[in-house]
Structure formats: structure tokens, C-alpha cells
Amino acid sequence: MIWVAVIGDWFNLIFKWILFGHRPYWWVQETMIYPNQSSPCLEQFPITCETGPGSPSGHAMGSSCVWYVMVTAALSYTVRWKDKSAVTLHRLTWSFLWSIFWIIQISVCISRVFIATHFPHQVILGVFAGILVAEAFEHTPAIQTASLRMYIKTNLFLFIFALGFYLVLKLLDIDLLWSVPKAKKWCANPDWINIDTTPFAGLVRNLGALFGLGFGINSEMFITSCKGKNSCKISFRILCIAASLATLQLYNFVKIPTHTEYLFYILSFCKSAAMPVTVVALVPYCVHSLMRTTEKKLN
Numbered sequence: 001m002i003w004v005a006v007i008g009d010w011f012n013l014i015f016k017w018i019l020f021g022h023r024p025y026w027w028v029q030e031t032m033i034y035p036n037q038s039s040p041c042l043e044q045f046p047i048t049c050e051t052g053p054g055s056p057s058g059h060a061m062g063s064s065c066v067w068y069v070m071v072t073a074a075l076s077y078t079v080r081w082k083d084k085s086a087v088t089l090h091r092l093t094w095s096f097l098w099s100i101f102w103i104i105q106i107s108v109c110i111s112r113v114f115i116a117t118h119f120p121h122q123v124i125l126g127v128f129a130g131i132l133v134a135e136a137f138e139h140t141p142a143i144q145t146a147s148l149r150m151y152i153k154t155n156l157f158l159f160i161f162a163l164g165f166y167l168v169l170k171l172l173d174i175d176l177l178w179s180v181p182k183a184k185k186w187c188a189n190p191d192w193i194n195i196d197t198t199p200f201a202g203l204v205r206n207l208g209a210l211f212g213l214g215f216g217i218n219s220e221m222f223i224t225s226c227k228g229k230n231s232c233k234i235s236f237r238i239l240c241i242a243a244s245l246a247t248l249q250l251y252n253f254v255k256i257p258t259h260t261e262y263l264f265y266i267l268s269f270c271k272s273a274a275m276p277v278t279v280v281a282l283v284p285y286c287v288h289s290l291m292r293t294t295e296k297k298l299n
Helices: 002-019 024-030 058-078 084-114 120-137 148-171 179-186 199-217 220-226 234-251 261-298
Strands: none
Touching (some): 002 058, 024 179, 084 120, 199 261, 220 261
């Protein structure tokens, strides 16, 4: 799922750089469609003033990517049922899960349009682009068995391609960061402009998450804990989930300084990499060690 989310967000970045989509909160201020300064007044919110281009919607694309993978993964367990009652249950499950999927996507789309961050066509494009990316990559066998080297190569390819694309167009006098000045100019409150909404900030976060996942699942801690005898125990899984959720909440208190852009990108990469390493390897290893120590004392 993380693979699909990262690849989907990367494609979203490339699409945004190609499509040059405006966002409603600045478009209504600059368009010549409304005569005599009769443009509509769009209310802005603290989460309105995103600085990247608007098409396709990254939130809609990311949401459809992730939820599509979860729904299809859940249905893959029920499709194997053969008896009549099980087939009926599968159909009910299919209808329920896809209904939930579309309710969530519609809710995301409406919320993004409501806060004047996207036009309707941008969120619709985001939803269907996310579904296409998820369908294309969730069945890729190499993802399940990827080595750390494969993760590093993928990271380097995604970064070099995006940076190269940016530099080539910059040489052609095409500014791919054209949306940042517009956001700063038309945002109702300058404090609502955040560096973490810039295109490169999202790229760095995703590359960090992918690298952290690769490092975590290829580490000895993961192999020892998640592939050992404790990995099948319900108690082990519940403790891992609880500890992971608590640890992730602690990460929310870690604030990255924004006064230096390059430092922000480096620290953002490190934070994004540390989170999957913690969840995938460190927490399970600690829980495994704790359970093993407890079992030895009981014996």
C-alpha cells in the first residue's frame, strides 16, 4: 500500500507540472471572465492555501489509491469462497466495501471543492487517476519481494526523474514553481502558507517513507520479529498496533524548522523515513523481545 501511495503521489506531482492547473482561491482573483470586478468571494480556511498546482487533486488521488488497494485486498480473501452462502456473503461484502469506497471519495472531493482548493474537474481527475495507478501497481509481484537495493534504486529513479524534469523545463524558461507566488499573493492569511505544501516537500516526504519501508522490512529486526513464531500470535499483533499508534502520535510533536528550505527537506526526509522503520521494524522487535523475556521468566 505504501508503494502505491508513493508512486501515486509521484505521478500526481508530474501531472501537476504538466497540466498547470489553477486553484479556485487565486483563479477568481485573476481571471478576466467576471466583468467590472464582480468576481465571487470565496471563503478561505487555514488548509486552503496550498502552494502547488491544482490538477489533479493530490488528496483525491491519494485517497482513491489507498482505499482501492484496501478494498481489493479485502475482497481477494472472500472471492475464494465457493459454497452458495459464501458467494452471497461475498456479494454483500463487495457491495458494502465499494459503497464505503465511493462515499469516502465523494466526501474527499466535496471537502476539497468546499475549501476552494480545487475545481470539481480536478478532484474527479484525481480519483480516477488514483484508481488507475493502484490497479497498475498493486499486482506487481516485484514489490512484495523487493530488496533494499531495489528500494534505493527506485528512490533514486523517482528523485532524478522529477529533478531532471524540473531542470529541463527550467532551462526552457518554464517555471514549474509558478504557483507558489500566486498562493502567497492571494492567500487571505500569510500564516496559512506552509512550505510542506510545495511540490518538492511532498516528493521528499514520499521518498523518505519508501526508503524507510525498504530499510525496515530488510532489517534483521523485522526478520527476527515479524517472521518468527510470535508473528502469528494475536497478542503480538495487538501490542504492535497499540505501540505503533502511540509512537506515531509522538512523531506529530516533532516540528521541523522551516526557516531554511534545504534543511527542511533533509529533516523531512529523515522524519518520513524514521516513521516506517519504527512501525515495521523497531516496534515489532521491541514487542518480540518483551514477549520472549516474559516467556523465559514463566518457564
